[in-house]
Amino acid sequence: MNCPPLLVFDLDGTLVDTAGDLIGTLNHILADEHLPPLPFEMARSMVGAGARALIERGLSAAGRSVSPARLEEMFLAFLARYEAHIADESRAFPGVEAALNRFEAAGWAFAVCTNKFEHPSFHLLTELGLAARFRAICGQNTFQFCKPDPRALLATIARAGGDPQHTIMVGDSKTDIVTAQAVHVPVIAVDFGYTDQHVAEFAPDRVISHFDELWDAVQSLAVVPA
Numbered sequence: 001m002n003c004p005p006l007l008v009f010d011l012d013g014t015l016v017d018t019a020g021d022l023i024g025t026l027n028h029i030l031a032d033e034h035l036p037p038l039p040f041e042m043a044r045s046m047v048g049a050g051a052r053a054l055i056e057r058g059l060s061a062a063g064r065s066v067s068p069a070r071l072e073e074m075f076l077a078f079l080a081r082y083e084a085h086i087a088d089e090s091r092a093f094p095g096v097e098a099a100l101n102r103f104e105a106a107g108w109a110f111a112v113c114t115n116k117f118e119h120p121s122f123h124l125l126t127e128l129g130l131a132a133r134f135r136a137i138c139g140q141n142t143f144q145f146c147k148p149d150p151r152a153l154l155a156t157i158a159r160a161g162g163d164p165q166h167t168i169m170v171g172d173s174k175t176d177i178v179t180a181q182a183v184h185v186p187v188i189a190v191d192f193g194y195t196d197q198h199v200a201e202f203a204p205d206r207v208i209s210h211f212d213e214l215w216d217a218v219q220s221l222a223v224v225p226a
Contacts, residue, residue, distance in 0.1 A: 004109040005223060006135075006162030008153065008185075010171035011114035011121055012048070013193030015096055016128065019044050020089030022051075025082040026058050029074050035062045048173060048194030050115060051078050083120050087127035093192065095211030100133055102215055111136040111160035113153050115175070118142045135160035148175045150182035157185075166223050170214070177202040186221045188214065 012018045023044065027037035038046075038058055046057040052075050059065060066074065100110065111134055114121050118139030125131035136159040140146045143155050157167050169180035172193020180187035181203075188206045189199035200207050206217040 003161050003163050003166070004107050006109050006111060006157060006160055006167040007103060007218070008111045008113050008156055008160070008162075008167060008169050010169075010173070010176045010193075011112050011116055011124070013172040013195070014093075014170060014176070014190055015112070015130075016090050016092050016124060018090045018124070019047050019194070021082065021085055021087070022047050022054065024089065025078055025085065026054055028081055029055060029078050030058055030062065032074075032077070033059075033062075033064065033066075035059075035064060038062075044194070045196075048196075051075055051082070054078075079117075079120075083123060086120060086124050090124060090128070092128055092130065093190075093211060095214075097130075099211040099214045100130075103218075104133070109160060109162065110134045111138070111156050111162070113138050113147065113156040113169070113179075115140045115146050135162075147179045148182070150179050153179050153185065154183055168218055168221060168223055172199065174199075174202045177204045186223060188217050188221075 009015050023040055026043060038061060046054055055074050055078060112121060116139050118141055121139045122131055122137050125137060136156055138156040138159060143152055145151045157164055164183060164185055167185050169176060169185050169187040172190050173195045177187050177189060186205045188208060189204035191199055191207055191209050205221055208214055208217050
């Protein structure tokens with residue numbers, strides 16, 4: 001085999017718990033509209049579909065709507081404020097670094113395929129001391145397409161020097177699962193991320209509840225010849 005086996009990870013809700021900083025930024029933006037902050041647990045259920053959707057959901061919860069032009073202004077303000085506070089509270093999920101260490105020692109390589117924009121994705125992973133672990137960090141604007149378009153995953157694999165036949169996707173949502181399934185890449189879903197429905201409903205190959213379970217889940221999929 002000319003290239004190492006590859007694990008391709010989603011970012012928010014999979015590798016990193018970003019909810020605290022996303023919700024903090026949302027509440028800052030809502031305050032500019034003279035709206036009260038949303039409770040964390042309520043707002044966490046709104047995370048996972050991107051910044052625009054998060055703002056719209058936050059406004060809806062407050063009984064407010066805005067014009068498309070104002071929404072765009074709020075979106076741009078959100079991005080600027082979020083990137084300035086991108087790792088105030090965000091942390092890798094428990095077990096991530098230990099899992100990466102174990103797979104790296106076994107010859108695996110890593111990449112990120114996220115619908116977060118590329119620059120803040122790289123910025124976040126850099127702030128957390130993880131960016132150097134990944135051969136490719138590909139975001140919504142890296143290519144001319146993004147998840148659930150399967151070309152986003154295939155292009156990420158190619159940029160990381162991988163082979164789809166020896167790749168596994170790890171994600172937290174329907175978007176990740178259907179993206180991988182479309183190109184017959186096995187997919188492992190974490191059940192602690194940001195999704196409206198339980199990931200098991202979308203028939204991933206495996207579901208894990210902690211990164212300590214990733215090694216056994218990957219071994220059971222046998223994408224690497226013995």
